[in-house]
Each structure stands twice: as structure tokens, then as C-alpha cells.
Amino acid sequence: MDIRKEAERRVDAKIEFQENLYKYLIVNLIIAIVSICFLQSFWLLFFVMFFWGIGVLEKFFKAYSFHDIAGHDYREKMINKEISKMGD
Structure with missing residues (x-):
């Protein structure tokens, strides 16, 4: 995927x-x-807070997921880290 499209x-x-x-x-x-x-x-407040809150949480996890924090090459980073540990 294009980097700009992913960033957008x-x-x-x-x-x-x-x-x-x-x-x-x-x-x-x-x-x-x-x-x-x-x-x-x-x-009424609790009803709206609960059900709309589920939707807000879903959007939060979509926007700030662990995959985005770790990056797409998380596995590669971990492999390189293990290789460098083995070399020491």
C-alpha cells in the first residue's frame, strides 16, 4: 500500500x-x-452512554490500534532484535 494513502x-x-x-x-x-x-x-443517560460508548471505543481502537503503534514491520524488528542478541 502507498505510504501516503496509509497515512491519510x-x-x-x-x-x-x-x-x-x-x-x-x-x-x-x-x-x-x-x-x-x-x-x-x-x-436515558446511562442507556445513551453505554451504547454510544461502545461505538466510541470501537473507533478508538480502529484509530489507535497496537498494530499502528508497533508498525507494519513489527515482526521484522523483533527478528532483528533476536539476531542481535544471539550475536552478542
């Missing part, structure tokens, strides 16, 4: 996660205020 995909995933997180926080704050002032119960 990662940046798009991170931007999508950040936008979704901001929306999640703002909407839940509004629902919390409405729940406190008018409903005197938090079932």
Missing part, C-alpha cells in the same frame, strides 16, 4: 474518533442536564 487512512480514522468523542461528550452533558432538571432519573 490513519489521520482520517483519528479525526473521525476525535469528532465522535466530542459529540459523545456534548450530547451526554446535555442529556445529563435534562435528566437532572426534568426527569429526576438517569436511565
